Amino acid sequence: MFPIAFMMIVTVVFISITTIIYTFTEDRIKLNERLRLKRAVLYAAGVRLPDDPAEIEEAFNNRVTEVKDDAERVRYYEIGSSDSSDDIESYVVIRTGAGLWGEITAGIGFDKDLEILQGLEIIEQNETPGLGGRISETWFKEQFSGKLPPLSAVPEGDETSAEQFQAITGATYSTGAIRDIVNSARKYAQREIQGAE
Amino acid sequence: MQGYKVKKIFSEDLGRNNPVFIQVLGICSTLAVTNLLKNTVVMCAGLVFVTALSNVTISILRNYMPSRIRMMVETLIIASYVIIVDIMLKAFLPDVSRQLGPYVGLIITNCIIMGRAEAFALSNPPGLSFLDGIASGIGYSYVLLAIAFIREIMGSGSIWGYPLLGDWWTNWSIMVMAPGAFFTLAIFIWIVKGVLDRKEIAAS
Numbered sequence: 001m002f003p004i005a006f007m008m009i010v011t012v013v014f015i016s017i018t019t020i021i022y023t024f025t026e027d028r029i030k031l032n033e034r035l036r037l038k039r040a041v042l043y044a045a046g047v048r049l050p051d052d053p054a055e056i057e058e059a060f061n062n063r064v065t066e067v068k069d070d071a072e073r074v075r076y077y078e079i080g081s082s083d084s085s086d087d088i089e090s091y092v093v094i095r096t097g098a099g100l101w102g103e104i105t106a107g108i109g110f111d112k113d114l115e116i117l118q119g120l121e122i123i124e125q126n127e128t129p130g131l132g133g134r135i136s137e138t139w140f141k142e143q144f145s146g147k148l149p150p151l152s153a154v155p156e157g158d159e160t161s162a163e164q165f166q167a168i169t170g171a172t173y174s175t176g177a178i179r180d181i182v183n184s185a186r187k188y189a190q191r192e193i194q195g196a197e
Numbered sequence: 198m199q200g201y202k203v204k205k206i207f208s209e210d211l212g213r214n215n216p217v218f219i220q221v222l223g224i225c226s227t228l229a230v231t232n233l234l235k236n237t238v239v240m241c242a243g244l245v246f247v248t249a250l251s252n253v254t255i256s257i258l259r260n261y262m263p264s265r266i267r268m269m270v271e272t273l274i275i276a277s278y279v280i281i282v283d284i285m286l287k288a289f290l291p292d293v294s295r296q297l298g299p300y301v302g303l304i305i306t307n308c309i310i311m312g313r314a315e316a317f318a319l320s321n322p323p324g325l326s327f328l329d330g331i332a333s334g335i336g337y338s339y340v341l342l343a344i345a346f347i348r349e350i351m352g353s354g355s356i357w358g359y360p361l362l363g364d365w366w367t368n369w370s371i372m373v374m375a376p377g378a379f380f381t382l383a384i385f386i387w388i389v390k391g392v393l394d395r396k397e398i399a400a401s
Contacts, residue, residue: 003263003266006262006263006266007266007270010258010273010274014277017277017281018277018280018281018284021281021285022284025284025288029287029291032287032288033291124295126298126299128374129236129373130232130352130372130373131370131374170370
């Protein structure tokens with residue numbers, strides 16, 4: 001009997017400790033995740049802000065509208081212009097696709113006609129660090145601004161046209177995954193926002 | 198006596214009985230997180246924390262713990278500390294937490310922690326067990342940091358994310374993948390063992 005009682009006591013004590021710590025940090029963790037999503041949406045829309053939580057919060061609240069479906073899930077984000085008019089400047093959609101090791105989730109921004117890419121931000125990825133993981137590097141993400149999807153990849157370092165982007169050497173699969181996510185994001189945006197078939 | 202023991206713990210864990218290059222424990226994370234120096238530092242800090250505290254806790258409980266279930270108790274204690282590290286990283290270092298991804302959780306299965314619990318904490322008082330945890334953690338860390346340094350500079354041409362080598366350097370892709378870690382670790386063990394063996398021959 002003693003081993004059972006001992007194990008039960010130890011279990012109760014340690015689970016209580018972790019639960020207390022979790023309860024104290026829960027709000028902070030949720031806030032971090034929310035903030036990260038807001039920053040990603042703004043970044044994908046081409047809005048460049050300093051990494052300051054208050055500023056990101058303010059810009060998001062002033063300019064971004066979440067458009068939701070009946071189940072309260074966000075379908076896309078509308079980004080208003082920086083002056084006080086009600087014009088919509090761009091749209092951002094969040095899409096997930098299959099990467100090499102796990103899923104890649106990205107925010108993709110389009111202009112109001114859904115023709116020109118405003119930006120790309122990687123929200124979640126588990127690609128090989130140093131290879132596919134480089135999809136999160138600034139040079140890679142920045143090259144998407146102003147491109148006209150559907151896009152195709154050219155080798156790293158080559159000249160690109162408006163329909164092309166530079167691949168990552170040694171990460172063919174991850175590059176392809178990003179290409180597919182961006183291209184399907186445009187189809188998704190056209191369907192959701194313009195109602196096109 | 199106590200001072201002698203402390204010194205022995207450190208010289209054993211850092212040198213002749215090093216968990217990574219002598220006992221070859223904890224190789225999973227040695228291979229997995231050493232492609233970038235920054236990730237390695239956080240991983241090492243997490244491991245030092247978990248090894249030291251789980252050693253103390255197990256040492257305190259060692260006289261009450263029924264020996265039949267001690268493995269269960271040890272695993273539970275180790276897992277609790279790893280959960281705490283994971284929560285803390287998520288709350289206070291969210292970017293690092295995301296980069297390390299599943300590897301923080303994998304500290305639970307790091308053989309060094311269980312190894313030190315079984316080999317040291319079960320038969321030594323809490324104070325010494327704490328120091329042993331710290332020493333094993335450091336012994337693990339400096340090997341990982343050395344490997345991470347070599348892998349990051351050769352694989353990415355950078356250190357701590359800052360590009361050090363210019364355009365003339367072509368990154369060795371293999372260094373950022375698992376095989377690169379195998380090669381680096383093997384060469385590291387080869388050199389260190391060679392030095393240690395030579396010393397022993399010279400001593401005798």
